Amino acid sequence: MITRYLSVLLFGIVTFFPPGLVQAGAIDDAVRRGVLKVGINPNYIPFEMTDKRGHIVGFEVDLLREMSKALDVELQLVEVAYTDLIPELLANRFDMIGSGMTVTQERNLKLNFSDSFIIVGQTVLLHPRLAGQVSSVEDLNEAGYRVAATDGTTGEAAVQRFLGTAQLRSFPTPEEGVQQLVIGAVDAFIHDAPYNLIAMAKPQNRELLALEQPFTYEPLAFGLKKGDYDSLNWINHFLNQIAQDGTYDRLHDKWFRDTDWLPQID
Template sequence: MKKLYLFLWLLALPLVLPTSLSAQQRLNEITQRGKLRVGMTGQQPPFSMESKSGKLIGYEVNLAELLAESMNLELELVRIEFNQLIPSIQNGTVDLVMSGMTINMERNMKVAFIGPYVISGKSVVTKSITLAQADEAADLNQGRLRVTSLAGSTSEKFVKTLLPEATSIPVANYDLAVEALLKDEANVMLADLPICLITQMRYPDANLLTLEDPLTMEPIGMALPADDPLLLNFIENYFNALEMTGLLKELENYWFETGSWLSDMK
């Protein structure tokens, strides 16, 4: 708890804003509203998922909670399908997005990114011992394979671009992807490594396998509007403080390594 108090103290300095409206419009709107609206799917463990009580929990949920507290704001978690997350920033539905989102050039031309706070990579979940031994994308580029992935994600793009011989099965959320895998409607679920590892942990009796090493290396970060440098600067400082106090590492260990929270999942 000492680290939490130190973190909040570091960010609880008075917020002094310049007079230029264009440089502070978003941050002004957020502070005047008294509420920080964070978009996420709520279906991407361990980044975000629903608990048995119906509350959203997860690594990025904790990050959002700490950010809102450091800004003395109420937190509103807005559940949105993955392929609508960036449009939700652009149309002002949310203030920022934290949803296991890979930072890439295509997205960075639409929104700004803070991070990465996690380095991930593409991996798979499968029942096949042979497929779980894949070393590169070419090993999965087979006409007989049915590969499910999250619609609108870099995983879906990976399947369509690098696995053209396989049948692509995009779905709205990872629960549907896992269901397709368990029912043998898909041979492979392709997703970011943390999601693959947690899926394997969630279903210990399903004989699910994953890769020893990911097929790619990808940075995961927060997406936010590109038109307010003050908002960008404040959140950069927030993540610097998280790292400086060691809280970022503690949260990473809890959500990505211990698995002690799995029993609380819905």
């Protein structure tokens, strides 16, 4: 059973905007079209990932399915590289981003974000040879350490910010980063706490060590084009509703309280 230590941030606060600023947006377009198109990169366990049948599943995917059900539309997941999510949204390839995206000040200059649906933080996985040598993230800030992260993620940004002296090794997917750690090609891997927690539960990774206390504060949210206040209003109401009616807790327990689903993941 996975320890549930992630904090949930669902404010339930609906933001009202001046009448002149309220306009139809992505949600209304999805309703008219009958399809909600969501940009996603299915490489973030347990939020979005591919199972052995080739289906994209996960906690955030289930939230999106509930959202589509509430809108009475079909959900269409559009797979893109994580670093292409914002450019592809701005190029109108899909309606919104639903891919484990952390709200940052830099991203908020380009996007509007919904209320957060969960709070995570970066944690550290260590190669067993570092046992007794590293007890905090600060201990890794030395030129001799090779620290892996995933391209374009806040884990990569955290290494750059907190571990400027260490050697950063970036990989396209977190699975590659963990694999490099297992074979000893890097000394540490930094990624979001939920992913690292579940990675540690896999048999091939059980020799790894972990610094389980997150050292950053990262709210995850849905991203939309700037100025789409009507869609933000609807999504925030939706998040508040599922927090109140038990849907959120049911889905959270499904993906975070145990690992029964792990054997089905590719």
